[in-house]
Amino acid sequence: MTKNEALFNYTLRLGDDSLILGQRLAEWCGHGPILEEDIAITNISLDLIGQATNLLNYAALIENKDRNADNIAFLRLEKEYCNILLVEQLNGDFGDTMMRQFLFDAFRKPLFEMLQFSKDKQLAAIAEKSLKETKYHLKHSSEWIIRLGDGTEESHQRVQNSLTNLWRYTDELFFTDESDTLLGELEIIPDFSKIKEVWSANVTAVFEQATLQIPANNWQFEGGRKGRHSEHMGYLLAELQYMQRAYPNMEW
Amino acid sequence: MKVLNTEELNRKFQEKIDNDIKIEPNDWMPDAYRQTLIRQISQHAHSEIVGMLPEGNWITRAPNLRRKAVLLAKVQDEAGHGLYLYSATETLGADREDTIDDLHSGKAKYSSIFNYPTLSWADMGAIGWLVDGAAIMNQVPLCRCSYGPYARAMVRVCKEESFHQRQGFEIMMKLANGTPEQKDMAQDALNRFWWPALMMFGPSDDDSPNSQQSMKWKIKRFSNDDLRQQFVDATVAQAALIGLTIPDLDLKFDKKSGHYIFGEINWNEFYEVVKGNGPCNKERLDARRKAKENGLWVREAAMAFSAKRAIKKSA
Numbered sequence: 293m294t295k296n297e298a299l300f301n302y303t304l305r306l307g308d309d310s311l312i313l314g315q316r317l318a319e320w321c322g323h324g325p326i327l328e329e330d331i332a333i334t335n336i337s338l339d340l341i342g343q344a345t346n347l348l349n350y351a352a353l354i355e356n357k358d359r360n361a362d363n364i365a366f367l368r369l370e371k372e373y374c375n376i377l378l379v380e381q382l383n384g385d386f387g388d389t390m391m392r393q394f395l396f397d398a399f400r401k402p403l404f405e406m407l408q409f410s411k412d413k414q415l416a417a418i419a420e421k422s423l424k425e426t427k428y429h430l431k432h433s434s435e436w437i438i439r440l441g442d443g444t445e446e447s448h449q450r451v452q453n454s455l456t457n458l459w460r461y462t463d464e465l466f467f468t469d470e471s472d473t474l475l476g477e478l479e480i481i482p483d484f485s486k487i488k489e490v491w492s493a494n495v496t497a498v499f500e501q502a503t504l505q506i507p508a509n510n511w512q513f514e515g516g517r518k519g520r521h522s523e524h525m526g527y528l529l530a531e532l533q534y535m536q537r538a539y540p541n542m543e544w
Numbered sequence: 545m546k547v548l549n550t551e552e553l554n555r556k557f558q559e560k561i562d563n564d565i566k567i568e569p570n571d572w573m574p575d576a577y578r579q580t581l582i583r584q585i586s587q588h589a590h591s592e593i594v595g596m597l598p599e600g601n602w603i604t605r606a607p608n609l610r611r612k613a614v615l616l617a618k619v620q621d622e623a624g625h626g627l628y629l630y631s632a633t634e635t636l637g638a639d640r641e642d643t644i645d646d647l648h649s650g651k652a653k654y655s656s657i658f659n660y661p662t663l664s665w666a667d668m669g670a671i672g673w674l675v676d677g678a679a680i681m682n683q684v685p686l687c688r689c690s691y692g693p694y695a696r697a698m699v700r701v702c703k704e705e706s707f708h709q710r711q712g713f714e715i716m717m718k719l720a721n722g723t724p725e726q727k728d729m730a731q732d733a734l735n736r737f738w739w740p741a742l743m744m745f746g747p748s749d750d751d752s753p754n755s756q757q758s759m760k761w762k763i764k765r766f767s768n769d770d771l772r773q774q775f776v777d778a779t780v781a782q783a784a785l786i787g788l789t790i791p792d793l794d795l796k797f798d799k800k801s802g803h804y805i806f807g808e809i810n811w812n813e814f815y816e817v818v819k820g821n822g823p824c825n826k827e828r829l830d831a832r833r834k835a836k837e838n839g840l841w842v843r844e845a846a847m848a849f850s851a852k853r854a855i856k857k858s859a
């Protein structure tokens with residue numbers, strides 16, 4: 293594997309995570325529990341679509357095969373998307389959405405904090421820009437997890453269920469393969485074990501305040517990074533790709 | 545201190561209005577003025593919120609990343625407008641949740657245009673271009689409305705709406721200059737949204753019961769018909785620029801007046817949609833009610849949490 297291949301893989305993975313979660317969050321538009329959350333969720337979705345655009349444009353540049361961010365975002369087959377399973381999970385109720393978001397944000401913040409010192413200038417710049425947004429996302433999702441966990445009996449039960457259901461997708465946040473090993477050696481990406489330390493400390497602290505229990509069953513799923521997705525993914529892509537598939541090769 | 549009677553208060557109030565002095569929340573105002581504003585501003589807020597639905601319908605299907613981002617930003621702006629406007633009604637003593645309940649019960653109205661479905665990507669263009677375009681015509685004069693908080697909210701709202709109008713026109717322009725399928729899509733959207741957009745200015749002046757009093761209070765500055773005419777004059781030229789046809793066989797330019805003469809509006813359709821018989825009235829209200837119902841446990845949790853923290857703090 294060459295450095296460029298590894299860098300393409302890595303950039304695509306980050307880009308796909310942002311793209312697919314941004315797409316999921318957009319489904320909330322107009323249906324939030326309060327108006328302020330309609331604003332917050334569309335805003336987070338917008339930030340993620342912005343990150344996806346930067347990352348996929350960079351992936352296209354590295355690949356150098358005459359594709360751009362849009363071709364990559366809209367015209368791949370399902371097995372060619374390499375986002376983690378967590379981000380494609382259904383929105384569920386507001387608690388499910390906030391739990392998915394929190395588990396993701398708690399990973400993204402330390403990732404971008406470390407990635408902004410990458411030896412790859414472009415990745416470092418994208419990380420630095422994305423970090424500013426991600427700090428707000430994490431603040432927002434942490435506060436909701438604490439509020440819902442330590443709110444009413446019903447909200448506690450609901451968000452505990454969200455945690456129980458989503459916990460099994462969290463190991464995949466730290467998925468690594470030979471691409472990551474190579475980029476790690478070149479000091480282009482940070483050490484995932486260091487990110488995991490920060491992530492674990494943060495989620496433990498927030499769950500403690502929220503009076504939530506990390507599930508005893510630690511069975512973990514993975515597959516997204518390798519292009520093996522859940523049943524939900526096909527429907528998500530059907531919507532995402534609808535216009536590009538129905539009206540191919542047009543400018544919008 | 546001399547206590548003024550209602551007649552004197554009324555006279556002083558009208559004097560301020562005649563001298564273009566803004567009325568502020570703590571100033572004395574006639575109850576009818578207050579009620580008119582609450583009705584109008586909350587209807588405006590509801591329109592912003594219900595208006596998120598037909599556009600939200602296309603965010604997940606936007607054709608590329610840039611369009612997706614722009615549409616998200618636009619719909620987020622609408623939510624923001626709703627928030628300012630609900631806050632403006634609160635300065636008049638209305639309760640945000642009560643006004644929202646009036647929307648859900650069907651007592652309060654919102655702009656009828658959002659009861660029409662968004663069937664293609666071009667509808668995002670048509671809504672920005674025509675619906676936001678018509679909204680601007682209505683709203684620019686409101687920046688000088690006699691009620692201070694409403695006027696100030698409208699300054700920001702209008703800036704954003706004008707941006708929305710341009711993005712809508714840009715979508716249409718791109719389609720109109722695109723492939724035959726894209727041009728068809730754009731023309732079809734214009735065909736479906738043109739007449740409802742003209743209806744957005746409300747009934748003809750002769751049939752508009754609240755207009756005259758609102759003019760006297762400087763809540764309203766121009767008549768419905770004048771604003772509609774202004775919109776037609778501006779929009780016909782824009783359609784011509786991108787090669788789309790206004791779906792009105794009676795449309796012609798009148799040299800003498802310098803205005804376009806346009807065909808008869810189907811007021812029967814307008815009143816039916818206002819009454820609840822538009823293609824999407826039920827879907828729109830159901831979606832809003834469902835959002836409130838599904839969010840109840842979240843709002844209860846937030847209240848319970850904040851009460852718990854307040855106790856902890858005081859302990």
